[in-house]
Amino acid sequence: MKRVPIISPAFLLSIGTIAGLLVIMQALIMTEIVSPYVVPLPSDIAASFWRVIVEEGVPGRFAVTVGETFAASLLILIVGIPVGLLLYRFGKLRLAFEPWLAAMAAAPLVLAYPLFLVLFGRSSLTIIIIGFTAGVAPVALKTIEGFTSTRRVLIDVGRSFRLTPAQEFRQILLPAALPQIFVGLRLGLIFCLINIVGVEFLINLGGLGQLINDLAERYDLPGTYAAICFVVCVSILFFAVLDRGEKWLQRRG
Amino acid sequence: MIAERDIATSVAPGAKPAPSGPPPLTVENVTKRFGEGPTALTAVDSVSFTLDAGEFVSVIGPSGCGKSTLFHVIGGLSDVTQGIVRVENETINGPHPAVGIVFQEESTFPWRNVIDNVAFPLELRGVSRSERHAAASHYIDMVGLHGFEKRLPSELSGGMRQRVSIARTLAAKPRILLMDEPFAALDEQTRLLLGDKVLQIQQQLKQTTLLITHSITEAVQLSDRILIMSYRPGRIKRIVNVDLPRPRTSDVVSSPEFGAIVADIWADLREEASRGLQESERGQG
Amino acid sequence: MAATTRVTAAPARLNLSVSAIRVIGAVVILGIWQLLALSGLFFRDVVPPLQNIAGGLIKLLGSGAFYANLAVTGFELILALAIGGIAGLVVGLLLGSRALLSDAYESWLSYLGPTPKIILFPVMIMLFGVDSGSKIAMGAISCFFPIAISVAAGMRGVDPTLRRVGRSLQANSWQMFFKIELPAMAAPLVNGVRLGFGVAVIGTLLAETKLSNQGIGFMIINAYTRFDMPQMYALLIVTITFAAVVNAFAERIAKRFGGAGSGRKP
Numbered sequence: 001m002k003r004v005p006i007i008s009p010a011f012l013l014s015i016g017t018i019a020g021l022l023v024i025m026q027a028l029i030m031t032e033i034v035s036p037y038v039v040p041l042p043s044d045i046a047a048s049f050w051r052v053i054v055e056e057g058v059p060g061r062f063a064v065t066v067g068e069t070f071a072a073s074l075l076i077l078i079v080g081i082p083v084g085l086l087l088y089r090f091g092k093l094r095l096a097f098e099p100w101l102a103a104m105a106a107a108p109l110v111l112a113y114p115l116f117l118v119l120f121g122r123s124s125l126t127i128i129i130i131g132f133t134a135g136v137a138p139v140a141l142k143t144i145e146g147f148t149s150t151r152r153v154l155i156d157v158g159r160s161f162r163l164t165p166a167q168e169f170r171q172i173l174l175p176a177a178l179p180q181i182f183v184g185l186r187l188g189l190i191f192c193l194i195n196i197v198g199v200e201f202l203i204n205l206g207g208l209g210q211l212i213n214d215l216a217e218r219y220d221l222p223g224t225y226a227a228i229c230f231v232v233c234v235s236i237l238f239f240a241v242l243d244r245g246e247k248w249l250q251r252r253g
Numbered sequence: 254m255i256a257e258r259d260i261a262t263s264v265a266p267g268a269k270p271a272p273s274g275p276p277p278l279t280v281e282n283v284t285k286r287f288g289e290g291p292t293a294l295t296a297v298d299s300v301s302f303t304l305d306a307g308e309f310v311s312v313i314g315p316s317g318c319g320k321s322t323l324f325h326v327i328g329g330l331s332d333v334t335q336g337i338v339r340v341e342n343e344t345i346n347g348p349h350p351a352v353g354i355v356f357q358e359e360s361t362f363p364w365r366n367v368i369d370n371v372a373f374p375l376e377l378r379g380v381s382r383s384e385r386h387a388a389a390s391h392y393i394d395m396v397g398l399h400g401f402e403k404r405l406p407s408e409l410s411g412g413m414r415q416r417v418s419i420a421r422t423l424a425a426k427p428r429i430l431l432m433d434e435p436f437a438a439l440d441e442q443t444r445l446l447l448g449d450k451v452l453q454i455q456q457q458l459k460q461t462t463l464l465i466t467h468s469i470t471e472a473v474q475l476s477d478r479i480l481i482m483s484y485r486p487g488r489i490k491r492i493v494n495v496d497l498p499r500p501r502t503s504d505v506v507s508s509p510e511f512g513a514i515v516a517d518i519w520a521d522l523r524e525e526a527s528r529g530l531q532e533s534e535r536g537q538g
Numbered sequence: 539m540a541a542t543t544r545v546t547a548a549p550a551r552l553n554l555s556v557s558a559i560r561v562i563g564a565v566v567i568l569g570i571w572q573l574l575a576l577s578g579l580f581f582r583d584v585v586p587p588l589q590n591i592a593g594g595l596i597k598l599l600g601s602g603a604f605y606a607n608l609a610v611t612g613f614e615l616i617l618a619l620a621i622g623g624i625a626g627l628v629v630g631l632l633l634g635s636r637a638l639l640s641d642a643y644e645s646w647l648s649y650l651g652p653t654p655k656i657i658l659f660p661v662m663i664m665l666f667g668v669d670s671g672s673k674i675a676m677g678a679i680s681c682f683f684p685i686a687i688s689v690a691a692g693m694r695g696v697d698p699t700l701r702r703v704g705r706s707l708q709a710n711s712w713q714m715f716f717k718i719e720l721p722a723m724a725a726p727l728v729n730g731v732r733l734g735f736g737v738a739v740i741g742t743l744l745a746e747t748k749l750s751n752q753g754i755g756f757m758i759i760n761a762y763t764r765f766d767m768p769q770m771y772a773l774l775i776v777t778i779t780f781a782a783v784v785n786a787f788a789e790r791i792a793k794r795f796g797g798a799g800s801g802r803k804p
Contacts, residue, residue, distance in 0.1 A: 153357075194653070236646075239649040
């Protein structure tokens with residue numbers, strides 16, 4: 001791992017670019033080259049941040065989105081890992097259905113949200129199920145990959161110490177597969193969260209996604225922009241933390 | 254083959270007390286074939302030998318001579334086609350608890366630090382944490398990794414990781430240590446130094462050891478006896494007693510006696526190795 | 539009843555070929571579906587029987603409205619891919635060849651990449667109107683990220699030895715790019731376009747379901763409001779199958795260019 005000092009030229013450049021863009025925007029809009037009715041002043045957006053957070057109940061909405069994501073992730077965990085394990089255990093099943101899982105992982109399933117709406121009603125359940133559908137396939141796929149890529153010699157070491165099948169699973173297969181399973185969970189969580197926020201926005205229900213839709217429908221421009229910035233910031237933070245966490249895990253693996 | 258064993262015990266210098274009870278390891282007429290019918294490949298062909306308590310024996314041969322197959326059979330990791338392997342008069346059927354195995358490939362658990370890797374066999378037996386850590390520390394010191402207990406394998410060099418594997422195997426207190434080219438992936442200098450380490454351990458524990466190797470110097474440096482295998486089918490071609498004095502260090506490689514034994518073995522091995530090379534080249538073309 | 543056949547399929551696996559297992563799997567799934575449809579547990583057409591879905595498919599593929607809307611969505615998608623793809627290619631090449639730019643911007647790019655783009659839709663409506671413009675913008679933004687990230691990684695992954703070969707033969711920078719770098723990074727490039735296409739479909743069609751009066755996305759949400767379930771199923775089947783076929787096709791091309799399905803990173 002190369003360690004980049006915090007105040008590097010690259011860091012200054014990236015911060016400078018963002019600050020510069022904001023200043024240019026501010027200037028363009030103040031001189032009305034860009035209409036303030038299309039893009040509000042960055043200073044207005046910044047000013048309405050606090051208003052949106054307090055008046056629109058952002059902490060509560062945040063909790064709703066996190067809760068839905070948590071529930072969907074739990075479902076993904078409970079279904080995805082056992083499915084992966086089952087397909088790993090029975091080679092023929094794996095040959096038959098792994099391509100199906102891969103196709104499912106790549107398919108734009110979120111487009112079926114009206115269908116889920118019909119099946120489960122306009123409720124949190126729909127959102128959770130969509131999050132689950134989006135994230136379960138990669139978790140199952142990575143679980144299979146993790147188990148099958150366990151190195152032969154580690155299994156032989158286990159045999160040489162005469163492990164029982166349960167011990168072999170617990171002491172060798174599971175820890176060897178764990179890094180890959182975590183990669184899968186990270187992917188699953190990402191897909192899950194994207195789709196949950198997106199669907200909240202689309203069906204105007206629940207947490208942060210709905211907030212943006214709400215403000216947009218009220219033509220509260222600075223509020224809409226502030227809410228979008230808020231969600232983008234939260235997700236950048238979330239992905240950055242996840243990224244660091246995975247690198248840390250990989251160093252151990 | 255019975256005569257062979259008599260020679261070994263009578264000639265072996267530094268004479269240990271004559272072993273009472275059954276020999277630790279008996280390999281009797283072991284044959285291993287892969288496949289069926291005319292395409293079947295005989296990897297190991299009627300190999301027999303015996304290991305005495307405290308003895309260090311090497312099996313040497315060119316690549317493709319079936320020595321790794323022999324290793325897997327003795328380790329109980331694969332079945333024999335014919336013949337039997339006995340550990341202390343008990344015919345093996347799968348890995349035997351008295352046999353400790355060190356593999357050629359990197360085999361430390363990447364998710365456990367050094368001390369937990371070494372303590373692994375004790376953990377399986379339900380030894381308490383403090384006790385197994387104390388025992389593991391002992392073996393970690395023995396392989397010269399004191400101070401690295403809390404490191405993860407990814408933070409160690411290849412040679413250090415292989416020493417962790419050896420310590421892990423020793424921690425199970427095997428009565429027979431079985432090693433398959435444990436230093437094959439390492440550079441020459443590291444191999445010699447690790448050879449020293451193995452010699453020290455050998456002298457300390459009087460560990461009965463069977464080493465599979467393709468390195469003549471390594472075999473001569475470490476062994477009491479060397480079994481030379483032929484290329485396809487893998488048979489024992491000759492047995493060489495190494496009468497170099499013990500305790501040995503890696504300095505022994507510069508002695509003229511050492512050179513003589515190496516030259517003697519090379520004469521035999523060259524024939525097998527070039528036959529193997531020819532056959533594999535024919536297979537390519 | 540159907541569930542037990544699935545369980546017994548596993549022990550008998552030695553005698554069954556892979557395609558037989560697949561057929562059994564498909565039959566089991568469709569059978570369960572049909573049973574649920576006929577059970578009357580669901581409200582009206584929510585789980586329509588298979589013959590109704592097939593009927594919906596035939597009706598859909600035979601209607602002129604479908605092709606008119608398909609043309610709209612296809613036009614939006616092609617423009618979105620062109621705009622987002624060219625922007626992604628340029629940005630990716632810059633990031634991939636300049637370490638300073640990569641250090642400054644690439645982590646932003648990779649963290650922004652997975653944020654749900656659809657929430658930008660209100661902004662796109664303000665900027666580009668309620669018609670095709672905002673849909674194209676959604677598609678373009680969606681596919682920009684994976685293409686830029688893949689191209690940057692691909693550019694960095696070009697074997698330096700190949701560049702040295704080019705320099706030793708006095709290739710100028712155009713030749714260097716078209717004769718050496720571009721062929722060397724063909725696999726990640728195709729892979730980026732594949733991923734970009736997938737998210738562009740999602741971005742464009744989701745935007746159409748949110749606010750529009752034409753396009754496949756509009757047809758889907760329209761079928762939902764009219765509660766025409768067979769048509770909705772038919773539309774979803776056609777769309778998802780189309781996306782899956784394009785994806786599989788692109789994956790095959792990427793493999794032909796030298797592996798790197800999705801996992802391999804330089």
